[in-house]
Structures are given as structure tokens and as C-alpha cells.
Amino acid sequence: MLMPEPQTGHDRGTADPDRNTALAAALDRLSLEGAIFFRSEFTECWAYRSLTPEGMAETLHPGARRLIIFHIVAAGRCWVSPHGGERRWADRGDVIVLPYGDQHEMGGLQEAEVVPIETLFEPPPWDSLPIVRHGEGGDRTDIVCGYLHSGDPLFDPGLRAFPPVFVVRPPEGPMAQWVRSSIDYAVAVSENSLPTGSIPTQLPELLLVEAVRLHLASAPAADNGWIAAIRDPVLAPALAQLHARPGHKWTVAELASSAAVSRSLLDERFRKVLGRSPIRYLTDWRMHLATGLLATTDHGVAVIARRVGYDAEEAFSRAFKRATGSSPGTWRAAKTAVAREL
Template structure:
């Protein structure tokens, strides 16, 4: 599904407007078998950014393969060059291919403050996975867990090209010996911001209405509560009346507001949002096409497959194989042409 250039301009402009600040906070060398569990969000804030309401956490996979899982979610697999994003800083776990006990990560790190970027080494001595971890802080509604605009944890796989090359060079910088303490190196701090912005740009490229006012809609007093309900339960058979009741407006007022800010009706937005979620599930989980269809609100695999093919010109199974093999021609923005 190719997006017009104006959509990318709007997305880039919107993301540039995000106010972010943070740092890299450790790098890790894990060997099979290994697994760890992150601190609870409030504990993470206390250690890294006292006074903040929440933090955004990201993990760049510098080498190897691993899984990541939000506390209430499933395992998503990531490989070298991928970026794992935990947009609301929720407690999560990561691990390798072999079974291992999840160890609290604070037991593996020296207590702060850190004079240099901590290097965490953990595991049973098998195959190695290198990870660079960072955090950022932002008060933008995009990172408000109540709106659920983003999954609690997701994996971004940059397409071959400038984005992947740039993230790779960022990894090399972060892995350089003698890295200073987290938050003390302005270059590393800016690096965290740029990596997250690029990762969000890639992830949101298929989100509905990015070319109009999606980020602004998250702060809209009428649209934000309605979007929150859709995002929380995309498999629910919503009616416009149910959604309008959420904010005590008429169906016509809600429909007009959606068209004005998001460029589409509420039900069309819901259909586009379901397709966005389906892409994520197909790319990062082993769920069957039927299971993905059910998770995003389709009554049958056949109905989902028809809708998916209308949006992507290929069936879900074919699209998934292309994601895994990297086949197909991509344009300058990383979108595939068939």
C-alpha cells in the first residue's frame, strides 16, 4: 500500500513537533539461555527520570535474535537491526530462543549513578545477542496509555535502505568503547531521540489518517475518548451510536468531527485501524491468518483476507512471507510495490 508524498510530509512534520528527551541507559551482551524482566514503570521512572509521569523505552537489537513480551501480551520476535519499542514504559520481559528463568534486570546492573554506560553481561554462555537500550520522556498524547494509540510493545523492522543503514550506524556509535554515563553525552541523548523518531515514522507509516490529523486527534476532547475505546477493543462490533454516546454527542456531530480532523468516517477509521493492527500481528507473531482475523474483529478468515487484499493487493499469507524474506521492490519510503 503506497502512501502519497504529502502523507509522509505530514507525518514527518508531526513527529518533528514531538518534544522528546532521554538517553541511552545500558547495553547488554546476552548469551543463550537468558531472559530478564524489567522494573515496574514507577520504579523505572524513579531510577532514570525522577519526577516524570512515564517513560518510553526502546531496545535496538545490535546482533542475534530474541523475543520481547509486554506483561499482558505475547512474545514478539526481533532480530538484528530491529527496534523494540515500549511506548508507555510498561513492565516487560525479553529473552533468547532457549528456555531460561526471567531474572529482574536490576539484579544484573550495578546500582546508579553510573559513571559510564553500563554493560550488562548475562546468560549461560551460548549464542550471543547484543542489545542497546534507551529511554525517552514526552508528555505528548501519543504516549498516553489511556488512549492506547500504540501497542504496549511493538517491533519495527526497518526496510533495507537509508533508515536501516542509519540505525545500524547509531548502534555502532552506542557500542563504542568508553561510552559516557547516561544523560551526560548530548550526542548520545540526541541519538536516542532520532532513533525513536525514525522508528515511530516507520511504524506509523501505515496508521490511518496520518496524512490528516491523527496526532492532533489524540488531543481532541471529542475524538480522543472515542479513539481510546476503538484502540482498546478493535474486535468489538462498534456502532457510531455507541461511540457517540462515549462523548455525549449525536452521531452526525461525531461523523462530521471524524471527517473534519481525520478525513474519514468513524467506521472507516475503525476498518483502517484494524488493518494496521493486522499488519503488526502478521509481521511479528506466528498467529495463523484466521487467528489474526479474529483478533482484529473479523468474523471469518475469508472476510479478512478479502479486506486485506483490497488494501495490499496480495493475500495476508503472501504479505507475511514477503515481510520475512524481504522480497518485492520498495520505493524511497520503504513501501513495497508488486
């Protein structure tokens, strides 16, 4: 399969091909190993719980501590919830990524009993791509599932550079067409019971890289120093703290203490590598998280404001409008309208 020209943009937004040259170069150098491992046909009502990260790694890639898990929604609509947390919704053509392979639950539009995923298929090794069929015979949701393994710091669960789960909708154009073609190919492989060894390993690798590229396009300083920052001995521990607790009322002094450096050194590194102060980066990171929550959850604006560190909805709305040019409600309505048109 031919790789589409790299595109960037918000998780459910439009592409901007002029951004993220450094990010694209860094992602192109990622070392990944992966495979598409099964296709699922779920019918309402349905829900399942995945294996633990350790159990998933032992089952699919012995020797790995954790895997990166992704799901492509080929048809229908579903939700995913890591750690029993909030539900993120995904529609046809969306790519769901669990960058640390966290245990999670998935389900459809109606409430259903949650069953362990391992009860729905025979354990590997598989001679051909397995098909999981589960549900009560109602409306159908098709999902293509895959995994990857990487030792890159980008996927270090200690740093938590990503949320536990994120949903990416490729913008219309070559990328979306390529994802659809990849889904069709995976479905064809499973329907024809072709040997698992006939599936090109590059397919899940390319899908994951493009999903990460799209997600990070709206991350603070993604277009210059973000990848370098998570490898920086001064910045990495500070970023780990900010990413793990974005709602905390951080001060530069507290952040510097957590990273075991002076305030002046921390501020200097943030400005030199990321082009902004620590507190400005925190604000921008909160807005990055907020756009994801607005796009993929049903939470009200007040709930999202509290999740990303704002006690008052009004203060959050002002900060969001400064960052995006729209109020949270207007931004969500526009994204919803675009999603319905696709």
C-alpha cells in the same frame, strides 16, 4: 551525527517519501528528553523481566510518571512480550518500542528462567554506560537500550494511540545505515567506558522519532489528520475506545455514547479530520494492527483475525486483501523474504 532524510513505510516494508508531510511536521515538534542507558550482551539461554513503569521512571528519570522505552537489536534475535501477552520477534537492526514503558519480558530463542532486570546491574547513577551480561554462554544477542520522557498526548497511556509494543525495521537506505551507525557508536561508548555525559542526548530522541514515523506511516489517515485527531476533544475519547478495544463490535451509536457526543457530530468530525467514517476508520485501524501481528508474531491468520475483530478468517482475509492488495499469507511471506535478505 547527521540525521537521515525522513522515510516512511510499513513497519517492515519499503519507504514512501511522498507521504506523511503533516505527520513528519508534527513529530518534528515533539518535545523529548532521553538517553541511552545501557548495552546488553545476552547468551542463550536468557530471559528477563523489566521494572514496572513507575519503577522504571523512578530509577531512570525521577519525577516522571512513565517513560518511553526502546531497544535496538545490534546482533542476534529476541522476543519481547508486554503484560505477559504475545511475543513479538525482532532481528538485528530492528527497533523495539514500548511507547508507554509497560512492564515487559524479553528473551532469546530458547526457553529460560525469567529473572528481574534489576538483579543484572548496579542501580544508577552510573559514571559510564553500563553493560549487562547474562545467559548460559550460547549464541549471543546484543541489545542497546534507551529511554525517553515526553508529556505529549501522543504518548498518553490513557489514549493508547500505539499498541503496548511495536517492532520497526528501517528500510534499506539512509535510515537503516544511520541506525547501524548509531548502534556502533553506542557500543563504542560502552566498550571504552566513556562518561555517560559524553553521549549526545539527541541520539535516542532522533531514533525514537524515526521509529514512530515508520510505524505510523501505515496508520489510518497518518498523512493528514491523525495527529490532530488525538488532540481533538470529540475524537480523542472515541479513538481511545477504538484503540483499546479494536476487536469489539462497535456501532457508531455506542462509540458516540462513550465519547458523550451525538452520532451526527462524531461522524462529522471523523469525516472532516480523518477523511473517513468511524467504522471505516475502525476497519483501517484493524488492518494496521494486523500487519504488525503478521510481521512480528508466529500467530496463524485465524488467531490474528480474531484478535482484530473478525469471527471468520475468510472475512478478515477479504478485508486485508482489499486494504493491502495481498492475502494475509502472501503478505507475510513477502515480508519474511525481505527480512531474510537484509
